[in-house]
Amino acid sequence: MATTDAHLTLARPAAPPQAARPVVWTLIGAALAVKAAGFAWDFLGYYVASGHGVTAAGAAMTLFGIGWCAGQAVSGLLTDRAGQRTALVTMMTLAAVSCLALSLAHSLPALLVVSVVLGSTMETYRPAVSAAINEHMTSSVARARAQTALYWSINAGIAICGGLGGYLAHHYGYQKLFLANAAICLAFALLAIRLLRTRSAVPSGPDAVTYRQVLADPSLRWIAVVSVAAMVCAWGMVSVVPLLMIEDGLPPTAYGTAMICNTVAVLALTPPMTRLLIGRGEMLRHSPVAILAIGTAILGAGLAYGTVQHSTLGYSIACAALVPGEVAYSIAIGGYLSTAAPDGMVGRYQAVISASSAVASLPPLGIAVALNAGGRPLVAALLGGCALLGVAACLPLFRALHRTSSQR
Structure with a gap:
C-alpha cells in the first residue's frame, strides 16, 4: 500500500x-x-x-x-x-x-x-x-x-x-x-x-500527501467500487421506489408510510446489530469485508424485491428489508475507516467513500429509462446485477487489505 x-x-x-x-x-x-x-x-x-x-x-x-x-x-x-x-x-x-x-x-x-x-x-x-x-x-x-x-x-x-x-x-x-x-x-x-x-503544523511541500497517493491504496479503490454498487441499491429507496409507486397509482402518503417503516426499522435494528457485529472487546468481532459483502447482498435483494411490489404493504416491507443492509454497510465502512485509513489521511479516505455515494445518486435516471424500456424485470435485473458486482468486488478488497496487513 x-x-x-x-x-x-x-x-x-x-x-x-x-x-x-x-x-x-x-x-x-x-x-x-x-x-x-x-x-x-x-x-x-x-x-x-x-x-x-x-x-x-x-x-x-x-x-x-x-x-x-x-x-x-x-x-x-x-x-x-x-x-x-x-x-x-x-x-x-x-x-x-x-x-x-x-x-x-x-x-x-x-x-x-x-x-x-x-x-x-x-x-x-x-x-x-x-x-x-x-x-x-x-x-x-x-x-x-x-x-x-x-x-x-x-x-x-x-x-x-x-x-x-x-x-x-x-x-x-x-x-x-x-x-x-x-x-x-x-x-x-x-x-x-x-x-x-x-492544527499547529500543516504538511506542505514534498511531504504533503496528494489524492493520487491516497488512491494508490488498492483497498480504497476497491471499497469505492463496492460503495457505489451498494449505494445505488440504497439510493433506490428514495429514487426507484417512488417511480414504481407512481406507476401503481399510489398516493404520496403511501410512500410516506414506507419511509416510516424504514425509519422505525433503522432505529430498532441499529443498536443490536452494532453490538452483534462489532462486539465489546478491543478488536473487531468480524471482518469489515465480510460484513460489507453481506450488507451489499441484502440491499440488492431488498430493492429487487421492492421492484415487483404493487401495494403499500409490499413497498413498506421492502423498505424495512433494506435496513439490515444499510446498517451492515455503515458498520463495515466504520470498521474500514477505523483500521485501514492511515493517520493524517482519514479525511480523504472518508471523502473518497462519500464521493462514491454521490456517484451512486446519479444512475436513477438510467433506471427510469430501463423501467420504460424493459419494465420491472429489467430494473430488478439491473439492481440485482449491481449488487452482485459489489459482492464480487469484496474479494479483491479482502486481498488488498490482507496484503497491506502482511506488509506492516
Whole structure:
C-alpha cells in the first residue's frame, strides 16, 4: 500500500481520554442536527420544479450530485492539510451561505449555479468528523462504533428532515426552511470553533500527501467500487421506489408510510446489530469485508424485491428489508475507516467513500429509462446485477487489505 511509507504518515496528537468522548459525540450530534435540518438538499427538487418544471428540477439535482463529488474532494484535502477545525468552519460557513443564496434565487440560471455550490458544501462535514473520531478514539472498536454512529445519525437525520420538512414547507414555505438550514450550518461552524483546536503544523511541500497517493491504496479503490454498487441499491429507496409507486397509482402518503417503516426499522435494528457485529472487546468481532459483502447482498435483494411490489404493504416491507443492509454497510465502512485509513489521511479516505455515494445518486435516471424500456424485470435485473458486482468486488478488497496487513 503506497500510504505505508514513513514520510507519508502524520502523527496523531493524543487526546485526553476523558475529553475525547464528549467531543466525538457532540460532533456526531451536530451532524445529526445538520442532516435533520437539511431542507435545502431534500427539497431542492421540489423548489425548482414548482417554478420551472420537472426537467429543470432533474438538472438541478444532477448538478447537485456533481458538486457533491467535488465538495468531498475539497473537504477531505482541507481536513488532512489544515485540520478538522478549519475544514468544518470553512465548509459549514459556505454551506450556510449557499442555503441563504437558495432562499433568494428565483431564475433558473441562478438556481442551477446555486445547486452546484449547494452540492459542494452540504455534505462536507463528513471527512472532518470522521477524522476527529479516529484522532480522539484510541481503540479500533471505539472508532468503528463511533463511525457507525455517524452513519446512523445521517440516516436518522434524513428521516427526520423528510417528515418534518414536508409539514413545515406546507405551512411556512420553502424559503424559511432554507434559512433554518443556513442557521444550523452556521451553528455547526461555531461549535467547531469551540470544540476543536487549530492544527499547529500543516504538511506542505514534498511531504504533503496528494489524492493520487491516497488512491494508490488498492483497498480504497476497491471499497469505492463496492460503495457505489451498494449505494445505488440504497439510493433506490428514495429514487426507484417512488417511480414504481407512481406507476401503481399510489398516493404520496403511501410512500410516506414506507419511509416510516424504514425509519422505525433503522432505529430498532441499529443498536443490536452494532453490538452483534462489532462486539465489546478491543478488536473487531468480524471482518469489515465480510460484513460489507453481506450488507451489499441484502440491499440488492431488498430493492429487487421492492421492484415487483404493487401495494403499500409490499413497498413498506421492502423498505424495512433494506435496513439490515444499510446498517451492515455503515458498520463495515466504520470498521474500514477505523483500521485501514492511515493517520493524517482519514479525511480523504472518508471523502473518497462519500464521493462514491454521490456517484451512486446519479444512475436513477438510467433506471427510469430501463423501467420504460424493459419494465420491472429489467430494473430488478439491473439492481440485482449491481449488487452482485459489489459482492464480487469484496474479494479483491479482502486481498488488498490482507496484503497491506502482511506488509506492516
